[in-house]
Amino acid sequence: MALRLAARLVLAALNRAEVRRYADAPPPAVSAIMDGETYRRSVAYTLAKSRFGMGVEIFDTAVLALALFSGVLPALFELVLAWGSAGATWTRALFILLAGVLLSLPSLPVEWWEQFRLEEKFGFNKSTLKLWITDQIKGLLLTFAIGLPLLWVLLSLVKWTGGTWWLWGFALVFTFQIVMLVLYPRLIVPLFNTLTPLPEGELRNRLLSLADRTGFRASTIEVIDGSKRSGHSNAYFTGFGRFRRIVLFDTLVAQLTPEELEAVLAHEIGHYRCGHVPRMIALSAGMLLGLFAAVAWLARSPWFNGAFGFPPGELAPSFLLVGLLGGLVTFWFSPILNALSRRYEYQADAFARKAM
Numbered sequence: 001m002a003l004r005l006a007a008r009l010v011l012a013a014l015n016r017a018e019v020r021r022y023a024d025a026p027p028p029a030v031s032a033i034m035d036g037e038t039y040r041r042s043v044a045y046t047l048a049k050s051r052f053g054m055g056v057e058i059f060d061t062a063v064l065a066l067a068l069f070s071g072v073l074p075a076l077f078e079l080v081l082a083w084g085s086a087g088a089t090w091t092r093a094l095f096i097l098l099a100g101v102l103l104s105l106p107s108l109p110v111e112w113w114e115q116f117r118l119e120e121k122f123g124f125n126k127s128t129l130k131l132w133i134t135d136q137i138k139g140l141l142l143t144f145a146i147g148l149p150l151l152w153v154l155l156s157l158v159k160w161t162g163g164t165w166w167l168w169g170f171a172l173v174f175t176f177q178i179v180m181l182v183l184y185p186r187l188i189v190p191l192f193n194t195l196t197p198l199p200e201g202e203l204r205n206r207l208l209s210l211a212d213r214t215g216f217r218a219s220t221i222e223v224i225d226g227s228k229r230s231g232h233s234n235a236y237f238t239g240f241g242r243f244r245r246i247v248l249f250d251t252l253v254a255q256l257t258p259e260e261l262e263a264v265l266a267h268e269i270g271h272y273r274c275g276h277v278p279r280m281i282a283l284s285a286g287m288l289l290g291l292f293a294a295v296a297w298l299a300r301s302p303w304f305n306g307a308f309g310f311p312p313g314e315l316a317p318s319f320l321l322v323g324l325l326g327g328l329v330t331f332w333f334s335p336i337l338n339a340l341s342r343r344y345e346y347q348a349d350a351f352a353r354k355a356m
């Protein structure tokens with residue numbers, strides 16, 4: 001834990017040093033497209049974000065350490081288990097969710113500060129306190145509505161399928177993820193945002209002609225009201241096959257010329273046409289399988305639960321612990337993932353250049 005924290009702090013400090021090196025004179029590639037004032041503000045924002053992120057990193061590590069070694073989680077486990085019969089699965093599923101909620105509580109003021117102080121200072125915050133609180137409550141309700149049944153089935157798999165439960169668990173969660181790729185933009189996104197079709201006109205014609213030219217069959221282009229919460233902008237496509245849809249942030253539509261927007265979309269289509277989507281899905285499936293194998297192995301090892309004060313042979317705490325500690329292991333693989341992501345971004349850029 002300390003090692004990962006140290007590595008992250010050093011990396012963030014190196015990053016800031018690099019930003020400061022160019023703080024007075026922008027690199028030539030940047031000065032061609034950005035005026036001096038905008039550049040100075042972007043440097044100040046990057047530095048402020050990084051310093052804030054460092055504080056968050058230290059805070060989160062302290063909260064995780066406290067949660068793991070104070071005995072509060074085993075106490076919660078005992079408490080929640082007493083609400084049902086001795087072997088009940090639903091109390092165990094509920095424990096995982098409640099532990100997750102409990103651990104996210106200390107971050108709430110931090111997130112508030114980031115949105116209403118840091119982002120506000122640089123003019124990016126467009127959210128209100130009321131909207132922010134509503135978002136938190138909706139998110140919490142969704143977590144329970146989706147998480148409780150899913151965890152209940154996962155924890156029941158041991159009873160239903162025996163020693164191979166983790167293979168079934170992997171198949172279940174993987175299927176769930178694929179279904180969510182289609183359902184998420186239809187059922188979840190509308191709970192938080194409004195999507196409207198891009199109106200007829202030059203922009204729409206341009207983008208549809210690009211989609212045609214590049215063999216990206218898109219039925220609709222939609223605009224999402226991202227400006228409700230933030231001045232930041234984005235564009236993405238979701239789903240696959242005939243469920244595919246292109247989504248543009250209204251902030252992006254407001255900030256860019258039609259030609260610039262076409263370039264952004266060409267980059268996104270590049271990800272699709274270069275086959276990045278199935279490869280990323282395959283990669284995340286591999287990692288998910290590894291995760292389930294780890295939970296199955298650790299749940300069978302009495303020392304693992306015991307080390308954190310939980311009774312041996314209980315699957316739910318093993319799940320929670322792997323969830324909390326998994327990032328400590330996967331962090332060291334992030335150079336490989338980042339290198340891959342960098343390569344994909346370059347490929348998508350090259351595709352966009354050819355398509356324009």
Ligand SMILES: [Zn+2]
Nearest residue numbers: 267271345348
């Ligand atoms: Zn990209």
